Amino acid sequence: MITLGSSERLAAPAASVSSVKVIGLGHAGLAVLQQLVREDDAPPDLVAMHTDAKAVGASAASRKIQLGLQVAKGLGAGGDAARGRASASESLTEIRSECGETELVILVTGLGGGTGSGAASVVAEQAKKAGALVVAVVALPFAAEGSKKRELAEEALARLARHCLAVLCFENDRLVEIVPAGTAVAEAFGASAAMLSLAVRAVTQMVGLPAVLPIGLDELQQVFEGADARCHFGYGVAAGPDRMRLAVEEALRSPLLEQGKLLSEPGSVLLHLTGDPSLSLAEMQSALRHLAPYLGSSTKVHVGVAADAAAGEDIGVAIFACTRSGVPAEFPEDEDGFTASVDTPADIPEPAEVAVAESRGEPAAKVVGKRGKGGKKSETGQTQEELPLDQAMRGRFKDLDPTMVDGQDLDIPAFIRMRIRLK
Amino acid sequence: MARSNIHVGLEIGTSKVAAVIGETRSDGLMRIIGTGEAPSRGVRKGEIVDIGKITLCLTDAVAEAEEKADREITEVVASVTGAHLDSLNNRGGVPIPEDRDEIEEEDIHDVEQSALDVSIPAGNVFLHTMIQHYYVDGQEGVASPLGMLGRKLEAEFHIVHGTKTRIQNSLRCIREANLKVTNVVMSAVASAHAVLDQSDRERGVLVIDIGGGTTDFILFRNGSVYQSGVLAVGGDHITNDISIGLRVPTKWAEKLKTEEADVAPGATVARGTVQIEDPTYAGGEIERRLLNLVTEARVREVFTLLRRRLSFDRQAQFIGGGVLLTGGTAELKGLAALAADVFGVPARTASPRPLMGPTALFESPRWSTAVGLVLYAQAAQEALEEISVFDRLRSKISRIIPGL
Numbered sequence: 001m002i003t004l005g006s007s008e009r010l011a012a013p014a015a016s017v018s019s020v021k022v023i024g025l026g027h028a029g030l031a032v033l034q035q036l037v038r039e040d041d042a043p044p045d046l047v048a049m050h051t052d053a054k055a056v057g058a059s060a061a062s063r064k065i066q067l068g069l070q071v072a073k074g075l076g077a078g079g080d081a082a083r084g085r086a087s088a089s090e091s092l093t094e095i096r097s098e099c100g101e102t103e104l105v106i107l108v109t110g111l112g113g114g115t116g117s118g119a120a121s122v123v124a125e126q127a128k129k130a131g132a133l134v135v136a137v138v139a140l141p142f143a144a145e146g147s148k149k150r151e152l153a154e155e156a157l158a159r160l161a162r163h164c165l166a167v168l169c170f171e172n173d174r175l176v177e178i179v180p181a182g183t184a185v186a187e188a189f190g191a192s193a194a195m196l197s198l199a200v201r202a203v204t205q206m207v208g209l210p211a212v213l214p215i216g217l218d219e220l221q222q223v224f225e226g227a228d229a230r231c232h233f234g235y236g237v238a239a240g241p242d243r244m245r246l247a248v249e250e251a252l253r254s255p256l257l258e259q260g261k262l263l264s265e266p267g268s269v270l271l272h273l274t275g276d277p278s279l280s281l282a283e284m285q286s287a288l289r290h291l292a293p294y295l296g297s298s299t300k301v302h303v304g305v306a307a308d309a310a311a312g313e314d315i316g317v318a319i320f321a322c323t324r325s326g327v328p329a330e331f332p333e334d335e336d337g338f339t340a341s342v343d344t345p346a347d348i349p350e351p352a353e354v355a356v357a358e359s360r361g362e363p364a365a366k367v368v369g370k371r372g373k374g375g376k377k378s379e380t381g382q383t384q385e386e387l388p389l390d391q392a393m394r395g396r397f398k399d400l401d402p403t404m405v406d407g408q409d410l411d412i413p414a415f416i417r418m419r420i421r422l423k
Numbered sequence: 424m425a426r427s428n429i430h431v432g433l434e435i436g437t438s439k440v441a442a443v444i445g446e447t448r449s450d451g452l453m454r455i456i457g458t459g460e461a462p463s464r465g466v467r468k469g470e471i472v473d474i475g476k477i478t479l480c481l482t483d484a485v486a487e488a489e490e491k492a493d494r495e496i497t498e499v500v501a502s503v504t505g506a507h508l509d510s511l512n513n514r515g516g517v518p519i520p521e522d523r524d525e526i527e528e529e530d531i532h533d534v535e536q537s538a539l540d541v542s543i544p545a546g547n548v549f550l551h552t553m554i555q556h557y558y559v560d561g562q563e564g565v566a567s568p569l570g571m572l573g574r575k576l577e578a579e580f581h582i583v584h585g586t587k588t589r590i591q592n593s594l595r596c597i598r599e600a601n602l603k604v605t606n607v608v609m610s611a612v613a614s615a616h617a618v619l620d621q622s623d624r625e626r627g628v629l630v631i632d633i634g635g636g637t638t639d640f641i642l643f644r645n646g647s648v649y650q651s652g653v654l655a656v657g658g659d660h661i662t663n664d665i666s667i668g669l670r671v672p673t674k675w676a677e678k679l680k681t682e683e684a685d686v687a688p689g690a691t692v693a694r695g696t697v698q699i700e701d702p703t704y705a706g707g708e709i710e711r712r713l714l715n716l717v718t719e720a721r722v723r724e725v726f727t728l729l730r731r732r733l734s735f736d737r738q739a740q741f742i743g744g745g746v747l748l749t750g751g752t753a754e755l756k757g758l759a760a761l762a763a764d765v766f767g768v769p770a771r772t773a774s775p776r777p778l779m780g781p782t783a784l785f786e787s788p789r790w791s792t793a794v795g796l797v798l799y800a801q802a803a804q805e806a807l808e809e810i811s812v813f814d815r816l817r818s819k820i821s822r823i824i825p826g827l
Contacts, residue, residue: 413664
């Protein structure tokens with residue numbers, strides 16, 4: 001199903017959002033701000049927050065807050081999330097006053113370290129309390145940084161998500177796919193920062209530029225609402241006669257969208273185009289046409305178009321995909337575990353029912369059918385199949401919220417997840 | 424304040440509702456005079472999903488306890504559990520007013536309030552604030568600062584919080600049954616009250632209460648609570664795993680779990696089979712080895728998750744009392760051996776410690792939370808009586824210093 005904004009909205013170019021603030025938190029957050037500052041059309045309100053006094057001082061952001069003067073003593077949180085958290089708690093008043101009279105706060109940070117993991121949820125909470133909508137853009141640590149960091153990041157992410165309209169989640173490991181194998185460490189982290197800053201710019205452009213077909217905060221809220229708070233993002237830019245197809249394809253190639261596979265999952269997709277005022281209706285339609293093969297039948301698409309006089313020949317395409325499966329994106333990767341145990345759950349005495357959320361807005365509505373019969377046939381059949389299988393393996397817990405720990409659904413039998421063979 | 428000498432603990436668990444009536448005798452000792460239980464309906468993973476159903480269950484359990492005790496009850500102390508419960512440690516501090524040097528009750532109250540000035544998720548409320556240590560002018564290890572001289576009082580607390588609406592839901596059904604809730608206690612805190620004595624707490628101990636839908640844990644170091652929480656995985660998950668893995672109906676999976684499964688390390692190479700005899704089910708033989716394999720995988724995972732979540736390896740040296748296992752699922756065969764294997768410290772299954780009364784009524788790990796609630800209520804009342812002394816003192820002071 002494809003829905004466009006109402007024709008009334010098409011006619012009246014809406015006023016752009018009055019206030020958007022970008023908060024960079026911790027080491028990774030500040031790195032993204034540095035990247036943003038370099039751009040010509042950087043978002044105006046950049047706020048640097050860090051426990052490390054030196055790093056705050058060196059930041060080019062217009063506003064700076066050193067967190068936890070007493071707790072961290074200007075030395076950083078030393079990888080200790082508790083200290084990051086305490087530091088933010090100490091600086092509550094500053095954080096709150098910074099977020100006042102702002103409609104949208106974009107919080108950028110890296111999870112896994114001390115300041116980001118500890119302070120992010122506190123900052124988001126304060127921003128929300130101050131009346132702002134919060135979109136977080138976070139990087140998750142490289143697997144090579146160790147499982148401790150990973151755990152810390154997962155926990156921080158769960159806390160953070162409670163206060164956010166949406167969390168755009170970037171797996172640093174996936175980013176590796178877009179940089180060549182021999183890349184230097186500094187460059188790898190730089191690529192991560194670049195990707196995050198692209199996402200930040202996409203969001204600010206979406207709500208900030210004079211819109212032809214506006215995505216208002218209300219619509220943004222609608223897109224992200226009810227999603228499992230993790231959102232996937234792809235961005236492409238191209239010029240020339242075939243620019244629209246090239247840009248959409250580039251965006252779809254983004255490793256974070258798993259080559260477009262994720263778009264087929266139930267949920268909503270937000271397509272946002274940024275181009276010069278001459279961008280034609282035909283071009284917009286062509287963007288949708290290129291996107292259509294990747295979408296599932298129940299996916300709802302929102303479209304926004306912004307005019308940017310400075311864009312020149314370039315057309316920018318941003319795709320945000322919010323799945324509503326309740327199964328985090330990295331889970332289906334675990335393919336071996338699933339295929340190895342396919343026959344086991346299929347033979348449970350009480351026939352397993354599969355459930356697929358049919359349409360957005362009715363997360364409770366379910367299509368019930370036996371596995372194998374109702375599977376949707378499409379080129380993205382793989383992800384369509386895996387979701388119901390999850391449900392079947394949850395047995396008596398199939399109708400309950402999953403118990404997610406470290407990205408695993410603990411309601412699925414332990415022996416299946418551990419790949420223990422029963423014979 | 425009228426001193427009530429009857430306390431009633433009410434645990435609404437995922438698999439059962441348990442009510443325990445205790446009477447404090449004139450010498451201050453507790454005697455259990457009645458217990459009642461009924462299978463739960465309408466509870467999943469420790470949280471209530473059907474208020475109508477569970478209200479009937481708890482009415483049954485309370486009626487049974489009332490009958491055994493020959494008392495009618497109107498008030499209960501209730502336990503709460505569920506994955507929404509979370510905890511943190513926080514330090515509070517207050518300066519001692521200029522006009523005096525001695526630390527008073529009031530300062531001890533204020534330092535607790537200052538520790539609660541901490542960010543918790545919106546919609547969450549504080550459930551417990553438990554003292555760990557006091558510091559007077561930065562000096563560590565002060566057990567009781569009252570009456571000490573100093574300029575600054577600081578204290579570290581273990582704070583438990585949870586989602587307000589979820590806690591309210593679990594209390595609503597009690598009100599539906601026309602009972603008044605006088606106190607709400609985290610299940611793990613209650614269970615610890617039942618199975619631990621002061622010396623266990625001093626030596627350091629980890630209490631793991633495995634129920635039907637949740638695993639509640641609480642860790643004591645140097646006499647005070649250091650960590651606590653809830654993992655929404657319990658005995659029902661074991662049953663579900665057995666049902667799926669061995670392809671038997673839930674009813675049989677439950678029976679296999681309680682009567683036959685053995686999770687002790689080494690039991691996964693057990694020989695022999697278990698015969699399922701059920702005319703309605705053409706089942707047959709279950710290999711013991713497979714049953715143990717499926718069960719052990721789940722329980723080992725739960726223990727391993729806890730070990731990681733608690734960073735247990737770093738604090739094992741402070742846990743001289745080892746691991747105590749309680750709750751309905753603690754009766755699983757071989758559980759203590761597996762816990763000892765995973766945590767690397769001694770482990771044992773624990774029932775409520777000896778109390779007076781017909782012990783057959785409550786001498787089982789399944790009664791720990793409900794019995795603990797009664798003991799908690801008794802201890803809270805004693806503390807309350809101390810506070811009321813403080814309140815009188817406070818009102819006296821406020822007459823001298825207006826605005827306090």
